[in-house]
Amino acid sequence: MELRRKKYSIVSHIKNIFYPEICPYCKKVVRLGDFACKKCAEKFPxxxxxxxxxxxxxxxxxxxxxxxxxxxxxxxxxxxxxxxxxxxxxxxxxxxxxxxxxxxxxxxxxxxxxxxxxxxxxxxxxxxxxxxxxxxxxxxxxxxxxxxxxNQPQHSIxxxxxxxxxxxxxxxxxxxxxxxxxxxxxxxxxxxxxxxxxxxxxxxxxxxxxxxxxxxxxxxxxxxx
Ligand SMILES: [Zn+2]
Missing domain, CATH: 3.40.50.2020 (Rossmann fold)
Structure with a gap:
């Protein structure tokens, strides 16, 4: 099994200028393709x-x-x-x-x-x-x-x-x-x-x-x- 970094099209790169990706954990702007900002990535389990x-x-x-x-x-x-x-x-x-x-x-x-x-x-x-x-x-x-x-949501039961x-x-x-x-x-x-x-x-x-x-x-x- 191989693990590859996702490739982004030119359109994605251009879109990213206007709607930049943000860190899901602290909402700081990150580079396209980074799963978190540097600080949150270091802290990630x-x-x-x-x-x-x-x-x-x-x-x-x-x-x-x-x-x-x-x-x-x-x-x-x-x-x-x-x-x-x-x-x-x-x-x-x-x-x-x-x-x-x-x-x-x-x-x-x-x-x-x-x-x-x-x-x-x-x-x-x-x-x-x-x-x-x-x-x-x-x-x-x-x-x-x-x-x-x-069915009812599990968390409600x-x-x-x-x-x-x-x-x-x-x-x-x-x-x-x-x-x-x-x-x-x-x-x-x-x-x-x-x-x-x-x-x-x-x-x-x-x-x-x-x-x-x-x-x-x-x-x-x-x-x-
Ligand atoms: Zn972060």
Missing amino acids: AEPYIRRAIGGYLSVSAAPYEDNYAGAILSFKFHNMTQYKTQLAIPVAKAVWREYAHIDFDFVTCVPLHKKNLADRGYNQSELIAKEMAIMLSIPYTDALKKTRF KGVSKRASNVKGVYKPTDPKLIKDKTILLIDDIITTGNTLGECANILQKYGAKEVFCATFATVVSKTT
Whole structure:
């Protein structure tokens, strides 16, 4: 697996003069293609990345879900800051490149949104990150899953078992043939309980995926460990 820096067109460079890229963590102007300003890049969590076992699947995250990292991913997710997509994808791509160096992925996919959420938000934040990573890692991107049932947001539900049952049966493959015997990299933005990511990985496995590995930008880190 190779990790390449994204190439920018002349149009992107010109656009950047008028709408310069900013650091997702402190909002300072940065050079096109830099994932953060120098100060925030130095402070960014270095290896080892945060590893979690999500329902029997290995997952790696680039940052803890706290402080400026939570601020950046939440602005990206809820406040239209899609301009962060490459900057947020860079540390996730690096984490994947390091942690899964020996894995030969057939494709990258992401946790899908229900069409109602997609219509409200206008984009799927996890898909934007996954597609950017696919370019950097030279792995094809495939829409492998769809969300067929609308459910309540996980963060609005109290109770471990209620959260687990809230995601059951809401995801389906777009086409089972795409999944069978494939080694898949599954991307999401944030892991909280891991129920959503685990359920999506289960569906891929159920439809015959050879192996499923997960990666996210951020994860909740337990303070007790
Ligand atoms: Zn900064």
